[in-house]
Amino acid sequence: MSRVSTEIENHVARVTMTRGDKMNALDVEMVESLIAAGEALIGNDDVRAVVLSGEGPAFCAGLDVANFGRFAAEDPEALIMPRTHGLSNAFQRVSLVWRDVPVPVIAALHGVTFGGGLQIALGADIRIAHPDTKLSIMEMKWGLVPDMGGMVVLPKLLRSDVLRKLTYTADQVAADEAQAIGLVTELADDPKAAALALAEKIAGKSPSAMRAAKRLIAVAESGAPEADVLLEESREQAGLIGKPHQMEVIAANMQKRAPRFD
Template sequence: MARVSVEIENHIARVTLTRGDKMNALDNAMIEAIVEAGESLKTNDDVRVVVLSGEGTAFCAGLDVSNFGKFAGEDPETLLMPRSHGAANLFQQVCMVWTQVPVPVIAAVHGVAFGGGIQLALGADIRIAHPDTRLSVMEMKWGLVPDMGGMAVLPKLVRSDVMRKLVYTADPVGALEAQAMGLVTELSDDPLAAAMELAGRLAQKSPSAMRAAKRLADFAESGADEAAVLLEESREQAALIGKPHQMEAIMANMQKRAPDFK
């Protein structure tokens, strides 16, 4: 059965986890399908925004427990240590691929986002959650540590003590508390509708400026020194000024019409 669907319309790619009967739990096929979906969008110039969601009652309940039995018979070094996707292994790429997609990624989160599920959501630029959503960095429950990209992104979102408590305890937190921590961007009674509305607005912005903004944000968060960030600001801006997308943005604003970016 298909684990992930990708639908592209009006420059918005809707990526949906389609294992709703299993709360979109991550088995090997789901992991591979998520990574494949993300990789396919990295070079799609028609896509301006991605919306990531899960069908059924949950965004993603984390690793399918049946996988524990499969992993028990494999050498963990052989399974985890090879770098199959740049700096990441296959499991880490579930999160990291969305940071590498060159356009904004919005996660619409509902039900639960546990373990690998929260790490998947953290790969997005923006997370919109239903108020009743529960989130947990759950690996410690199983005697493990986060290993699906979470430790590459968590320190950018929350304070060190908050991150450590989440990792050490594996306690679930509600969406309101998660928003206060920095894990959730905003709350909505219909997170998918809110994500699609936001995606529609972002898709009307200059595509080249939006991609530049994501690159610049990534660079600013990379730990580069102030001088390097200021230079990168200037470099990205110089590449935009006077170009067709920027000129169309100016004309559309002045003429009070929707832009038409070619």
Template sequence: MSRVSVDITDHIARVTLTRPDKMNAVDPQMAEAIVRAGQSLMESDIRAVVLSGEGKSFCAGLDVMSFANFAAGDPEALVMPRTHGNTNIFQEVAMVWRRLPVPVIAALHGAVYGAGLQLALGADIRIAAPDAKLAIMEMKWGLIPDMGGMVLLPRLVRSDVIRRMVYSAQPVAADQARDWGLVTELSDDPQAAALEMAQEIAGKSPSAIRAAKRLIAVSESGADEDMILLAESREQAGLFGTPHQMEVIAANMARRKPKF
């Protein structure tokens, strides 16, 4: 049974977790399907991605039934091999979306726990329903967040917030998550809001959007000031006078939407 669907319309990819009977909980098949979906979009001409989940929740975390199998196996053989560059398969569930060259918008509702939260952290932007609940749930099982969370969380929230969420494993409301920086904004219909934002992004210069994502990644990577300033100049030089940039100028002068 498919765990993830991918639909591309008007240069926007809608990636949907399709295991609603299990609240989209992540088992090995789901992890592989999520990574495969991200990889399938790497060389496409999409301009934005909307990431969402079917049913009552975005993703309720690790599949509990699979947990016993994880624990019974060889832990090092499970998590130590770097199967996807610098990540294992579970870390790539989140990191593949950061590697994707276009913006990813996660539409969150219901439970966004553990693996689900770390998946959402891989997105560029997170739009949550007011009744969504977010949690770093791994401590409930005597574990730590290990799906890219320790790369992605410090870029969004303070150290004390991370510690509180990791140590307690307690869910927090969407408005609190927004105040802490985990959520970008709230919407009564996060999927519709995410799609509207994706459409707005898709109407911008595709090459400039991709350059912006690359530049932001450099700026948040811990690079020094010289490297960031050089990256700014390099990306800008690569955009001046290109067909996309000239079309933006022509469209602005004619007061029409650009055509790419």
């Protein structure tokens, strides 16, 4: 049973976790549904931006505690060690799949964004949170460590001492503090509306340039040698200059109108 809905309108995909009665807590079905939703967008050339949100009172409360017994009864190495999705297992793919979606992904956060829910949000390019949102690297509360791709992203966002404190304590962080330390991009009283507005703005830009920008930023953040980053800048730019999308942007700017890429 799918726990996620996807609606595409005006080139914006709205991906919504629909387990609101359980605060969108992560069980195996939710993980599988989110992966499927993300992978379905990877090859969709009609989509230019994605908004990821959750129904009900929370974005995602993290792992469904009802699954702890189920997981404990299984061999943990057999459950999480196999690399079932390239470099990752399914629990890591549910977060990192959003980095592989070739267009910007915006997470709209409200209520609580805890544990695995935070790691899913970290897979997005941008996070917009309600001022009352609470966030936590919560795994230590349950005697665990973050293992859903968070350690790929968190060291790029947080100072080492802040990352260590939040990981060691499982403390909850208010949205304004989360913004100050880099977990959240911006605050909004209606984060989903703000995310949709931003997605629509992005969708109005050159589709090929936007995809190139996401690829280029990924290379720049990967720790690649400076020479490789500079070469990639040139390669991406050469693929855009004089092509139909760029020519339409120039024409639209000269004519003082919105560009048309359809």
